[in-house]
Amino acid sequence: MTEINSSKAPEPVGLYPHARRVGNLLFLSGVGPRERGTKKIPGVELDENGKIISYDIALQCHSVFQNVKYILEDAGSSWDKIIDVTVFLTNMKDDFEIYNKLWAEYFIQNSSCRTTIEINCLPTPIAIELKVIAIID
Numbered sequence: 357m358t359e360i361n362s363s364k365a366p367e368p369v370g371l372y373p374h375a376r377r378v379g380n381l382l383f384l385s386g387v388g389p390r391e392r393g394t395k396k397i398p399g400v401e402l403d404e405n406g407k408i409i410s411y412d413i414a415l416q417c418h419s420v421f422q423n424v425k426y427i428l429e430d431a432g433s434s435w436d437k438i439i440d441v442t443v444f445l446t447n448m449k450d451d452f453e454i455y456n457k458l459w460a461e462y463f464i465q466n467s468s469c470r471t472t473i474e475i476n477c478l479p480t481p482i483a484i485e486l487k488v489i490a491i492i493d
Contacts, residue, residue: 364426366390369479374427377492382433384488386444388480389419397482408481413451416484417458424488433492435462440469442487448474451483 359373360382368374368385375384390397399415402408425435445451452472459470478485 360427360431362427362430364392364430365423366392375431377431380491380493382428382431382437382488382490382492384424384427384486384490386478386485386487387420387423387427388478388482388485389416389423390480390482391419395480397480400481400483402481406481411481411483413447413454413483414458416482417455420484420486421458421462424486428488428490431492433490436466437491438463438466438468438488439491440489441471443470443472444475444478444485444487445472446475446477446483448472455484 358377360375360377362374365374365387372385374387375382388397389399397416398419399412400408401410424438428434428437443455445455455472
């Protein structure tokens with residue numbers, strides 16, 4: 357097993373690598389939309405106590421997809437080698453339609469397996485997180 361950390365994706369919020377390679381499979385830890393080197397989350401407005409006032413799920417989707425690409429590329433894989441994704445949304449009712457539309461744009465050439473789950477919160481004030489499995493040569 358090989359640990360992989362990206363120089364472009366946001367730093368993990370705990371003690372874990374961005375990904376781990378096992379044979380020809382690459383397992384990514386949960387990836388959110390934060391920006392590397394900051395606590396900034398695209399499209400999120402927080403109050404003075406760090407609670408979410410508003411958020412833009414489309415901006416978060418674009419950012420999380422980009423962060424996944426960063427990790428895949430730094431590991432020697434690529435977007436077209438994704439085989440399975442588990443998606444965690446904190447608001448399925450309001451966000452699924454937008455996320456699903458953007459998914460179709462990003463995965464038009466790669467019809468990966470996907471499971472989408474609603475959860476009540478994530479460790480940081482984000483609305484989406486992806487758990488990805490990809491092939492690596």
